[in-house]
Amino acid sequence: MLRLFKILSLMAFSCFFLLGCASVKYANDFKSGTDFSQIKTYSWRAATVDIAGADKANLQRLVDEQLQAQGYQLVDQGANVWVDLQVFSRVSKGGNTSIGIGLGLPLGRNGSISLGTGKALGQGKQEGVMVIDITEQHTNALLWRGNAEAIPLLFFTLKSEPKLRDTIRQLLLQFPPQ
Template sequence: MKILKITIIALLLMSCGATVNYDYEKGTDFTQYKTYNYYTDMNTGMSELDTKRLFNVLNANLKQKGFSLSETPDFLIDIKSSEFQNNQRNTVGVGLGGGGRTIGGGISVGIPIGQSKHSRQIIIDFVDENKNSLFWQAVSENSYNPNATPEKREAVFMALVEKVLSKYPPK
């Protein structure tokens, strides 16, 4: 039942979705990469629990794609994230003015509506272990609720990783 709830939440979040941009080194033979691991000195910028959630979801998705976690990997994964608040863009304008043959002035006031939203940017880098060079990168940005339940956080990561890995390897 728990898996069903998480899947439903993930599907809902995927429809709202994150913005994901991709970049990769042209000419890379992506078929040579079969095993992976993570940088040992990685600082993800997330809490330890969120980092574990992201790693678990990433491992499951990579395994589904045929990759395996290894002590002697073909490539390493580096993850960085940052949180920020979006500026409020919704305002109501109230104005006064004059016109015609009279001299008039104007007053306008912008009243903010709603709250600013929290967002999180996550950058996932795939680095060739032998060449020590970046060959693929995904930069994602999505809304983030710092007070979300663990189940909702996991669902957000599931939707995000699904979207991020949907374009890997590039065609």
């Protein structure tokens, strides 16, 4: 019985550990046939930030730093592409489910083991979403779109700037697509 308890405890800990490690999800899409090697300069077209406490100028600065680290140059006029930034919050898609395991100590010769599951609890939590569009200036054609989902809203505070910087870095490392 003690061995069974140890095995079930290890399984429960493993489940909680794996399910509790939520992270930011990154995705991108691009126009096929585009020669991204010709893109050298960019300028800002629009930046929309709809998260309370998030600083639009700070987000633009972090995007600028990453793009310049990747070799792109910010110019006022005559840029190859425009950069658009959208940041907003939404209710997370994932459901909050619960799993319970119960063990009863033996009373006499009998012991008990139970396993239960719960239905979705609550309505989810707020998460941040960041979308960066790279648009060709001459044709206004969308060339690349990258998005980061499930960003904790805490990342948008000033003291969490290193985490936000890393999120932007991970997102923009997908540009240009390989």
